[in-house]
Amino acid sequence: MAPERTEAPEDLEARLLRRQAELELAVEARTAELRAIQNATLNMMEDAVEARNRAEEARAQVYREVEERLRLEAQLRQSQKLESLGILAAGVAHDFNNLIMAINGFSDLALEDLPPDHPVRREIVQVREAGARAETLTRQLLAFSRQQPMKPESLDLNAVLRGMRQMLRRLIRENVELVTSFDPTLGPVLADRGQLEQVLLNLVVNARDALPGGGRIELTTRSLDLGDEAPALHPAARPGPWALVEVRDDGCGMDSRTLERIFDPFFTTKASGTGLGLATALGIVAQCGGFIRVESAPGAGTTFGIHLPRAAGAAEGATPAPAPPPPQGRGQTILVVEDDPPLLRMLAKVLVSGGYTVLEAANGEEALTRVAASTPVDLILADLVMPTMGGPELLERLSRLQAAPQVLFMSGHSDHPIARGEGPGADHPFIAKPFTREDLLDKVGALLSG
Numbered sequence: 001m002a003p004e005r006t007e008a009p010e011d012l013e014a015r016l017l018r019r020q021a022e023l024e025l026a027v028e029a030r031t032a033e034l035r036a037i038q039n040a041t042l043n044m045m046e047d048a049v050e051a052r053n054r055a056e057e058a059r060a061q062v063y064r065e066v067e068e069r070l071r072l073e074a075q076l077r078q079s080q081k082l083e084s085l086g087i088l089a090a091g092v093a094h095d096f097n098n099l100i101m102a103i104n105g106f107s108d109l110a111l112e113d114l115p116p117d118h119p120v121r122r123e124i125v126q127v128r129e130a131g132a133r134a135e136t137l138t139r140q141l142l143a144f145s146r147q148q149p150m151k152p153e154s155l156d157l158n159a160v161l162r163g164m165r166q167m168l169r170r171l172i173r174e175n176v177e178l179v180t181s182f183d184p185t186l187g188p189v190l191a192d193r194g195q196l197e198q199v200l201l202n203l204v205v206n207a208r209d210a211l212p213g214g215g216r217i218e219l220t221t222r223s224l225d226l227g228d229e230a231p232a233l234h235p236a237a238r239p240g241p242w243a244l245v246e247v248r249d250d251g252c253g254m255d256s257r258t259l260e261r262i263f264d265p266f267f268t269t270k271a272s273g274t275g276l277g278l279a280t281a282l283g284i285v286a287q288c289g290g291f292i293r294v295e296s297a298p299g300a301g302t303t304f305g306i307h308l309p310r311a312a313g314a315a316e317g318a319t320p321a322p323a324p325p326p327p328q329g330r331g332q333t334i335l336v337v338e339d340d341p342p343l344l345r346m347l348a349k350v351l352v353s354g355g356y357t358v359l360e361a362a363n364g365e366e367a368l369t370r371v372a373a374s375t376p377v378d379l380i381l382a383d384l385v386m387p388t389m390g391g392p393e394l395l396e397r398l399s400r401l402q403a404a405p406q407v408l409f410m411s412g413h414s415d416h417p418i419a420r421g422e423g424p425g426a427d428h429p430f431i432a433k434p435f436t437r438e439d440l441l442d443k444v445g446a447l448l449s450g
Contacts, residue, residue, distance in 0.1 A: 096138045097412035097433040098340045104131040105346035108437055109353065135434055152190045152288070154311050157221055157243055158182040164197060168204050168219075175214030183221045189243050190311040191288045199281040203247040203304050206277065210251030210302060218248040224307070234307070236291040241310040250301040259296060326438050327445035329355030333375065334444065335405070336360055337367040337382035337394065347381065347440070354441045364389025368397055377405040379448060384411035384418060392418065395428065406447055410435070 107128040114121045161182065169178055200219075207217045222244045230237035254262070261267045265279040285292050289309050296302035334356050338344040341362070348358040359377065361367040363386050371377055380398070384391040391409050398404040409418055412433035431443050 102342040207249035326441035364394035
């Protein structure tokens, strides 16, 4: 039996060292492998978290886009509904204009002829007052349809509000406090004074009605400078200087369902009322290039903010100068062309009372026949829209004559191109229905004396 070989200590130690080095290398390799796995796992987890965050952000963005789309669709439906109702309102208002002008005109003429103690005078006054209320309703319909004829001027809002302050105090009850605060840096705005006063009056009345037990109404003005955030404030907003009028009350407030409908025509929360007040206000402000924002909550009061673009130049004061009496005619001949028989007769009587000689025609063809006769005509007062031949065609036929008379157009269709100052005939004078006796005689006198 061969004897066992004994490993030398130094060889054993060298082998152990080699084995130790191999194990250390294996441990390092395994550690590096595990570290790589760990890093890869961490990266995968980070990627997963980032992907989840991106997915949540994408989901939130989708929700936001869906909400924005739904909001825009609702806004479009509301706009289309208001446009359709506006077209209907404008058509009704035009027909009413002729009726109201005849009623008011004949009432005024009768009142001028009757002595103060005549027994019928009181009834005619009642008819005239009813006609004035009907005229106001017609203006509201036209303002809602954004076809109300405007007489814009550069206005100082602070001066306008100061001029209304005393009237507003009489309008509200004694248990309602009216507080005003005006920004002295407020610039002028371009608006129709009467229509703007109508908007403010309507908002203050609404604020008063929201305070049955008394409270506080604040009427304030502020200057605004809108930047790139303007479109987010309102679709009609644009960057630049604006004037803000706020009407605030501490009354009962409104819930979200009421807020969604407050500008709908014929919608009202009052026991009595037409439901046209806020729709009219919205139309008037929109005609001025502005918009209205509302903030309200049940029990927290309501704030209406009227935003109007600032205008360049100096503003007019709050109280216009009284108009001088209309000039008296000197027998000049005026041909009135109107297809509504009562209105035609009323206009003829008004002009005769103003000192003019009047010829009548029911349409453009009759007017041409009158002009072709030997009697000279100094001025033609013609409706724009008539059967057979309207104002524009009459003007075109008259232009062929060597000595064509002047033409003054009239119409309740404020959307007609000539009424807007556009197209052929736009350079001819125009008077919007309904107009008063003084309005007509002023316009005619100015044309014939020019």
